[in-house]
Amino acid sequence: MPILRFTLVWFVVFVTSLLHAQQEPQYALSQFNHLIINPAYTGMRSGTSVLLQSRQQWIGNLGPLGPKTYAFSAHGSKKSGIGNACNF
Numbered sequence: 575m576p577i578l579r580f581t582l583v584w585f586v587v588f589v590t591s592l593l594h595a596q597q598e599p600q601y602a603l604s605q606f607n608h609l610i611i612n613p614a615y616t617g618m619r620s621g622t623s624v625l626l627q628s629r630q631q632w633i634g635n636l637g638p639l640g641p642k643t644y645a646f647s648a649h650g651s652k653k654s655g656i657g658n659a660c661n662f
Contacts, residue, residue, distance in 0.1 A: 606625065606627070607625050607627060607645065607647050609625075609647045609649055609659060609661060610645060610647065610661065613659065613661075615649070616649045616651075616657035616658065616659040617649065617650065617651030617652075617655070617656065617657020617658070617659075618651075618657075619651070620651060621650060621651075622648070622649070622650035623647075623648065623649055623650065624647070624648045625645075625646070625647045625648070626644075626645070626646050627643075627644065627645040627646075627647075628642070628643070628644050628645075629642065629643045629644075630642045630643075631643075645661070645662070646660075646661070646662040647659070647660070647661050647662075648660045
């Protein structure tokens with residue numbers, strides 16, 4: 575029984591050391607890019623808008639290993655009142 579318990583503990587410790595968590599993107603700069611939060615914003619203004627955003631967290635603590643979020647948005651409207659949008 576102790577061998578089984580030791581093997582189980584060793585397995586759990588080994589497997590959990592290999593796991594990496596994913597973080598949900600945080601759009602702290604959403605006041606500049608309304609299209610990320612609300613797709614109905616497409617075509618609200620005349621002309622074309624292209625926006626590229628970047629956010630890097632915990633620069634001082636983790637350096638280049640900290641979480642990074644990138645967002646690209648482009649939207650515009652046609653004369654007929656139909657909006658076109660692209661988000662990545």
